[in-house]
Amino acid sequence: MKIAVLVKRVPDTASVFKVAPDEKSVVTDGLKYIISPYDEHAAEEAIKIQEAGGAEIVVISLGGDDCQETMRTVMAMGADRGVLVSVPAGLSIGAHGVAQALAAAVKREAPDLVLAGKQAVDDDASQVPERVAELLDLPHASVVSKLELADGKALVDREIEGGKYRIELPLPAVVTIEKGINTPRYPKLPNIMKAKKKPLDTVTLEDLGLSADAVKNQAEVTKVASPRTDRRNQIVGGDTADAVKEVVRLLRDEEKAL
């Protein structure tokens, strides 16, 4: 069994995000970066499979050199090795480009199972793992809260609004992971030390047969702004009976929302 885990390094969304003077980006100075939390659940799920029946786990990421830190974290959790698809700083790559590059990297590894978080918490795009699956023509399922493997198949619980689907997928397959499936472990110090010695290969877009033009972003952010702050902030006073009456009147007569 070989499992590829796709991880993304993202800014911690608890940070303060300031709109940059160009109004097309945010100020990145001083942002703290973390592994996207859902990817951490995906990594944990891979390690649980490894512990239960043995598996080789390769962690794959795309980005700059600083991604190595994120990948080492996953190796400290238990992944065996890493492949970083290294991209030149400043190159803006769209989801299609990212997926092509990751698909090429995954294909080289020929894993039985590809796991990734259901979305990255920076742009919440929820699309790269699905794209990787489609580009490799693999069956896939998203937002999975339970995963079982048996007889060359994955049986998954896929969350939908107000319910779930139980789906059986033949391996190899791509599965994106929802939180609640497990509790990611904290790497122990000896494992953090060990992880530093695990192999981490770097490949370029060129190595994967892709030109900068092929991965060019065709979905550029052309403007960023702070979200609306024009809330009324009206505290409705009086005793409880008066206050609820007034709130209902406001919602019904003023806002016409009730």
Add this chain to the structure above:
Amino acid sequence: MSVLVLLEQRGELKPCALEAASAARDIAAAAGMPLNAVYIGQSLEGQEGKLAGYGIAKVYAYEHASLSHYSNDAYVPIVRDVARELDAKVIIGSATALGKELCASVAARLGVELAQDAIGAAWAGGLVAKKPLYAGKVLADVTIQSVPAMVSLRPNSVQAAPQDGPAPEIEKRAMPEVSLRSVLKETAEATAGKVELTEAKIVVSGGRGVGGPENWHIIENLAEAMGAAVGASRAVVDAGWVHHALQVGQTGKVVSPDIYVACGISGAIQHQAGMRTSKIIVAINKDPNANIFKLCDYGIVGDLFEVCPALAEEVRKVRA
């Protein structure tokens, strides 16, 4: 040339399908292109009338019992092929759990870009989608240059506003040959009558202030009175009082209802990420300095054990 809208169904057409149609109509008008739609499901029979007033020229209806539930093996090739056949320049879908999977997969097959979970989209010489980033702390305009340009819209973020106009022509399509790799073994659907959290027009959420699972009925009672879906903060989910499917926030559901009522919720930044785009926010909290009051429209400072039942009663009274 065409704008193409994907009509999501769960047995019936979903409200978000009409929201997407509404946005697609305006985009098609601005771009000077006809609007067409794809329906994939068991049957559109008897629902055509709902699609009147959105300027849809034709609905390509793929109806079959085996298509009643989403499967990427079956749905993705259908949408890909219709998009190619119509030479679609813009494709609009819904950012539901299944809609996102469909849109991402179709985008890959067409080799194009997709603004997923957008809260608006407009035509300005090209498709521009409004998309929250970084847990909603920033709002971005994403200009999509790929052809087609794809966008999935967050439920409730665009209003379904039909105009006068006829129901669209329905063109029934034969079920294409599909090789199903994934097999749907079982479905567990929400109990009928319960309002779905992400599509609800009103959401009533409870937080740690509710005190314990034994008091949760206070939230449910207010939700029932308001015809609302029930949500929760992570504190409540982590404590095991309610299922995590109810969690609103960065690591839970993102909701955009007309009214969001936060009861005993402090308003942590990660909670805001899930409810910030609500149209009206009402907060009930006993701490006048609670953060939630900084982002609410209307607030009541008080004990939720008193305020929530009184509010429920008042709503029932005016609605009776």
